Amino acid sequence: MSVLIVGSTALDSIKTPQRENPRLLGGSASHAAVAASFFSPVQLIGVVGDDFPKKYLQLYRRHKIDLTGLQLMPGKTFHWSGEYELNMNNRRTLLTELGVFEKFTPHLPDSHRAAPFVLLANIAPALQHHVLDQMSRPKFIAADTMDLWLNIALDDLLKLLPRVDCFVLNDSEAHQLTREENVFAAIKKIHRLGPKYVIIKKGSHGSILSSPAGFFICPAYPLHHVCDPTGAGDSFIGGLMGFLAASRGPVERNFRRAMVYGSVVASFCCEGFGLTRTAKIKRADIERRVKEVELLVRF
């Protein structure tokens, strides 16, 4: 089955202690769509300006991503620039130029309204709502977010949560949202806000799923060197949703394995700047790491 993904499609300029990389393909929807494409057909909803490099459209197409819902508007593509510290955890935004993104209203082509799996990747909650409003009874909806929306669009976000099956956020955001220091206490509060599935991302410490079947502790694939973690979270949830959409049987039964697949795709994402490494891997590379993860947790 296919996954509809809405989010940002951007150009990222990423500075790390090692080097600078201007105008890479980025944005939550780009990362999530490429990650999901390893498993299932993807319909991308987003907007780019007339400066958007053709090679990035080609990259989407090589991953068989349906671009019917990608709007091309006159003006500049959303441009984000950030800098990582040596430990690769702390990140500082240097520049945010919204460009055409400022006037973006996601519009779903008729062919997309019945998509069974929907990923509301990180984007303003109002736009996430707007996408859901145009859909006819999806089978499974996941939403991601970021601290910015907790700060400036909390009401919209709180109204979104009862509308989604799965909500994914990182540990610091979970703390910000619930004021709970303990992550399991935070998860309990987040369930009360609506979602049946709650995922807490903890970067190199892996992630935690809380679902009707209990907790699942999902390890991160061991990386000896992190090149650029930008988009790792988007790759994780994108890979997860792609794998879910491609799997037969009830979502609940496939969910844990889907998280492991998502986490493995995220590990590749961290090994290159932007999407450079992810765009080069094959399904077999993913399978190899998933097998390694199986051995990593066996006791």
Add this chain to the structure above:
Amino acid sequence: MSVLIVGSTALDSIKTPQRENPRLLGGSASHAAVAASFFSPVQLIGVVGDDFPKKYLQLYRRHKIDLTGLQLMPGKTFHWSGEYELNMNNRRTLLTELGVFEKFTPHLPDSHRAAPFVLLANIAPALQHHVLDQMSRPKFIAADTMDLWLNIALDDLLKLLPRVDCFVLNDSEAHQLTREENVFAAIKKIHRLGPKYVIIKKGSHGSILSSPAGFFICPAYPLHHVCDPTGAGDSFIGGLMGFLAASRGPVERNFRRAMVYGSVVASFCCEGFGLTRTAKIKRADIERRVKEVELLVRF
């Protein structure tokens, strides 16, 4: 088989945002010994002053801990006092009174010199050396440490590492020791210093084992409320060594399971002040949580 454990035997006064608890039974050897005692016979090496409460000696005895090697010296028992912040991760030492600990030289009774499993719990590396010097070919030696020894006794510690099979430290200490931001890069450097088994403790994020059989990602048991994490690391390595000593077959084959047992004992430790919770559990309580952990990581 039995485990010989050397480390500190102390009185801990612990302040948390909730309450204050004066003069609890504490110290690395106390926590490790009680944790190990659920699985195998324990021989404790340590020192206490004449103010050491009888009830704590009774607690050791209830856990069938061999106290032949516990020295009773005139003077005050080592007293540590610390305060935790709301997040239960940051801890501040308020007071350290060494008392009889200042003149402590671990002396092994003849009956203890052939102990097959040795845990050098957190204590000055010079004393850890001194214990090894008195032993005759132990089957397996593990050593713990703390940031203090990295700061003031690094040379002694570096000389200890080739003498031990397993070295356990937390992630910030691994970073301090190796100057590597990446934990897997740090592990690689630590192996080069001697130990075949390296364990990195990450608190609520679990722990990582690196051994000849590869990496093992060991989850922490999910706790919805942490009462007092003091001694959790000592309980972890104590439980681990106790389980190893009690298990048949090669160490390598039992090591992962031993980590899970250690981590479960540590989870109980966090649920009460000092050893209050740990001292009340039974082996069956541990088995129940180990079964839960099996389900937590299955995918």
